[in-house]
Amino acid sequence: MGWSLIRLWALLVYLFMFLPVAVVVLLSFNASQFGAFPMTGLSVRWFVELAQNEAILRAFRTSILLGTLTAGISTTLGVLASLALVRYRVPGSNLISTFLIAPILVPEVVLAVALLLFLNFMSINKSFTLLLFGHVIFTLPFVVLVVQARLVSIKRDIEEAAMSLGASPRQTFFEITLPLMLPAVLAGALFAFTISFDDITGTLFWKPGGVETVPTQIFAMLRNSISPEINALGTVMIVLTVGLPLLGAAIARQLARNRGG
Template structure:
């Protein structure tokens, strides 16, 4: 019993070490004082109002939302097509292509970011929003592919064969049979890609053009000068977005899976 008690205490200590700083940031974002410190004098939404009135932060939010949305859509479409090819068809070099598609997961993101930046310089391509979008798609595509592929493996090909035997062409079979059965995984993969793109800072620092900031890079730029209460409020908004989206996605995916079963 002593060993189990120690393991429980160690687990609690690890979780406290991980989440207490997050809780402090959220708590201080409602502090009415100019300087974020304890004891707090009162609760206020002052710093969230300041965020709304800060043009640089609003602009960073727009860039992050646009970038994450485009990344999610492109990664999901490519992930579905790649999963269909890898699961339903046989062709030479299939294992090699699978390894190449999943490789970004195995490579540290900073190495991937530097490699893509050096490759673009070799091609004499300047950093731009398109390059930033390409980097985010490369980084998120493997995760979408794995989620969709795992779901597609569980779908029996007899359903698609039955639709074709009734006269449906491959495109009609995909939209009428395969895609509805894939919807939970597709929705989960899309939200996963959106969240990862919205939170990313390592690759974004290397790929973004000058004058363009996302929310994570904006926080990093603000921290260079001082730790203001606005940073705490912005961090709270980031936490809410990145926690709420996966939870909503899990709920919707379960409902879709239950409705299809």
Template sequence: MRGWGWQAIRAWTLLVYAFMFLPIAVVVLLSFNANQFGSFPMTGFSLQWFVELSQNDAILRAFRTSLLLGALTAAISTTLGVLASLALVRYRVPGENIISTMLIAPILVPEVVLAVALLLFLNFLSLPKSFPLLLMGHVIFTLPFVLLVVQARLVSIRRDVEEAAMSLGASPMQTFFQITLPLLMPAVLAGALFAFTISFDDITGTLFWKPGGVETVPTQIFAMLRNSISPEINALGTVMILITVGLPLLGLAIARKINQKSGA
């Protein structure tokens, strides 16, 4: 009975993974389909939809917007996350538990609720939608992920290493850049990649916060799906999958190399 039980658990796990990842595999497969209707059976292997994708001005503008928005979100969220982690872990801050809870709260609140709340707040302040406000919304949503990753790494860094550097004449600023930051770098890179990937993929908050005429890749896909299902959507989905999966893998490889060098 135990053997049959484990076999059933394994079979159920495989079914769950198949249910989750088979649609993604189908999208990737159909992006190379020569058939313009993007359906089975495939009539041949073709890259024409990627070529047409690269010639679509609306999609290229959406890509540039998403890349710029993701890069700025990663930079701001990482900077604020590192500074907040240092303050909350290394120093005694009045009301630090309340501050930490407030910073992590966006993770606990459903994104659609957070999006509506921020939109209502902007309307209350009579502020029109703009790219800086869209960036602020993405920073609010991604900052908790950076904070949690950096704090987990910072707790494991021994305080006496920093104190030894300061006892040898290093200033707090020199200690941070020469001791703390190199030891913290894997978490900083991981947090930046988290922030970029989440910002690049976000659609719920972006639909509420984006100004008119500004489209990111997810909102552009959503707009294209409302009109018709084009093979270009499959190609665009494949590109997004490569970016959102490839970046974390690249960051993991870089973090491992940094850990190996610091360990050596």
């Protein structure tokens, strides 16, 4: 009886969390301009109008560029930091690890305000570079945690065997270490891209005037009215932010299966 109640409560919690998301997806296909039930019919007109909205397309291009650069920089720095902390004896490695994952422990709004105040103190104006820098700070800990967890499980003996057979440290990394930790690297990159693409709190503080990402564009559209295009845009974001991690998991599973074969 007790477990049945726990399952029922868990089901209610999941419904409370995901039912609004399902409603947004359903209303994005509503033929009527007004989001009401019962729906008058199904249509993709709002997706068509979404594709013709230059402001939204510009926000998409900005978000994709920002997310790609964030993922590239965070993944590169995260892999290098993980290698240094796991494979080598670095003085103060525990302190460095704590420093790297500290942005996860600090509320994002506090981190956003702190960075903004620091840059104002340094007389540095808002720019796309500042926005990218803030996203890298916020996503780097996720990459470090994922890559470190994978790197710890890779035995050092494999790398030492390769070097004992004449491979240089660079060859060992690219031919042995990197392929073994590639699933974690891809997962960290997808984490960084997804978090950057979805971020709104830090972006609102760091973005320069005239630059909009998809979340801030939705926020700006909501100030005027609840347009059906917002539902369509929300559906596209849900597909991207849910589909990319699932795709990454499938790729990582396939890579692991290929190595096992």
